Amino acid sequence: MLDVTTTVNGTVWPGIPGPFASQLLAMQCQFEAIQWLSPEELLARQTRQLGRLLAHAYDTSPFYRRRLDAVGLPAERVHGPAEWLRIPLLTRSDLQTQHAEILSRSVPEAHGPQSQLFTSGSTGRPVMVVGTGLTQLFWNCCTLRDHLWHRRAPGATLAAIRSLAGEIGRAPEGLTGEDWGPATRGIVNTGPSYTLSVHSTIEEQADWLQRRDPDYLLTYPSNLLALVQHSQAHGWRLPRLRQARTFGELLEPHVRRACRARWGVGIVDMYSSQEVGYIALQCPAQEQYHVQAENVLVEVIDEEGRLCSPGQIGRVVVTALHNFALPLLRYEIGDYAEVGEACPCGRGLPVLRRIMGRQRNMAILPDGRRRWPAIELAETDELADFPPIHQFQLVQRSTTAMEMLLVVHRPLSAADEDRLRAWIVSAVGYPFEVAFRYVDSIPRSPLGKFEDFRCEIPDARDQERGDG
Ligand SMILES: [Zn+2]
Structure with a gap:
């Protein structure tokens, strides 16, 4: 239960949130109910939104008008997966070479300001992606859901070691934020957050982490493993640590084991991308993932383009349900995943049992120090x-x-x-x-x-x- 921050003078309880927080809370209230819908009910709701998205893409994107005409699929005729599967996959190559044609010519004003970023995702293939205020809202909603699912204590401190552009957030100090960021701002009073650029060496990161002594640590799996190994070799610990969180790469079971063995805490992994935001979050009760069906339609398909059954591994194809600036319809994101059975937790959100995406190891400097190479290009335009x-x-x-x-x-x-x-x-x-x-x-x-x-x-x- 959230102890909501009040914005009205003279009141303390119950909290009366401001406009921005109210919108996030109203979304979260729906998310709470949606997660328990059956897969059929979820798909029916997603299909209604897909119809709107498809109509918008057809009307305002020259690329999609040609593409949908070619398969004889005007928007109003899509009633479910049978028609939907006829839409050709959008490849990274399409995004690289036909970006200008894919962009919508008319984005509804209510979708908010647009932002651009450059990313190579998990495939080493750089593309420019565009988001809106609305896609950012869904990002914040899923972040808040992840905090709630995994019962993070709002007063705790959060440390992140991740890729930052240029000289931002370098060791020894990194950056300090007074709260956890927009997903919780105005909703609950959180502890501070600390961010360090992953450009720092493992030695610099270890020194910084011991000084910050965080409750939660967010970083890439390969970087986390290097920190755990360094902590083992040099005898330091993080006494306050309650949970490690990972993103951006394949998380292998041995990393979970090493983290638990050395620091006594589990890992909560998440599956997101710069192109479509959150794709799946780790279940609160299991080490598998629930698709964030409010934000994205996920199809896992085999070599013939058919939907995979539980236990099968296939290519991940995503459709961002609310990006009306750069519509991504059936976008082949470049990862593979194994479809899971219905989750014992009872949530109807689709299940991915494993995700196979980008894999990395650390760079080694001549003096033996190790460093995570920040070459995924996210939020930078160096290679634009x-x-x-x-x-x-x-x-x-x-x-x-x-x-x-x-x-x-x-x-x-x-x-x-x-x-x-x-x-x-x-x-x-x-x-x-x-x-x-x-x-x-x-x-x-x-x-x-x-x-x-x-x-x-x-x-x-x-x-x-x-x-x-
Ligand atoms: Zn579950």
């Missing part, structure tokens, strides 16, 4: 001037040399390569020698994992895999 890059993968070949594999639409000039080299050195945080190799494609592992950064120094891989 490099449209010829179709896909990339950075590989550490030795303690002094990196190689970037590139799939390009056209060759980079020497000047382009110099700029890219400077960007890589900054993103990895050390002046490595950087070579480029042009290739036709960059393969995934058999289970569909994509490594946008790989370290080929043998010790590093042993260290990360071998903790059991």
Whole structure:
């Protein structure tokens, strides 16, 4: 039960929220009920919203008008999955090459201000995505739901170690916020939040974490594992820590085990993307994920394009239900997932048992220190001037040399390569020698994992895999 912050002088209880918080709470009130609907009831409601989205895309996006005409599918005729599955998948390649055609020519004013960001997602394929005030509202709603599901104590402190643009949030101090951010602001009085750039070395992060001594820690799985291992090797702990939270990469079971063994706390993972926001959150009662059906339609499809059954692994295809600026209809996001059975918790929100997305390990500096390479490009535009890059993968070949594999639409000039080299050195945080190799494609592992950064120094891989 939330102890809502009041905004009216002379009142303390019950809390009377302001306009922004009221909207979030009204959404949360619906979210509370929606999660218990049956899968059929959920799909029926999603289909109503899909109809609106499809009509908007057809009316205002030249790309979708052509695409939907080609399959003879005017918006009003979609009544469910049978028609919906006829819409061709939207690929990252489409987004890279036809971005301007996909953008809506007329976004309703009520959807709020638009924002752009550049991301390579979990596939090493950079795209520009556009969000609105409305998509931000859904982001905040899902963040609040995650806090509620996992019963976080509002007065506690929250630390995050994540990718930040440029010099923002560097060690030793990082950033300090007076609260947890917009998802809880004006609703409850939270403790402070601390944020450190993941550009910092593991040693710098360990030092910062011990000084901040947070209740909750949010970071990438590979970075969390490196911290746990450093804590083990150097004998430090986080005495207040109640829960670790992860995002942005494949979370493997051995990372959960290592975290529990060393720090005595579990991990709550989340599945989100820059393109569509939250896709799935970890169930409050199980180590599997519930699709955030209010925000996104998720289809997991096999090689023939059919919907997978529980136990099957397939490609993740998402439709953002409320993005009317850059409509993403049946967007193949580049991850794989295993469909789960109905969840014992009783929630009707669809279940993903496992998610197989980006996989990474740490970069190793010549002096042996380790650092998480911040090369996913999120919230930065350093590579926005490099449209010829179709896909990339950075590989550490030795303690002094990196190689970037590139799939390009056209060759980079020497000047382009110099700029890219400077960007890589900054993103990895050390002046490595950087070579480029042009290739036709960059393969995934058999289970569909994509490594946008790989370290080929043998010790590093042993260290990360071998903790059991
Ligand atoms: Zn559940």
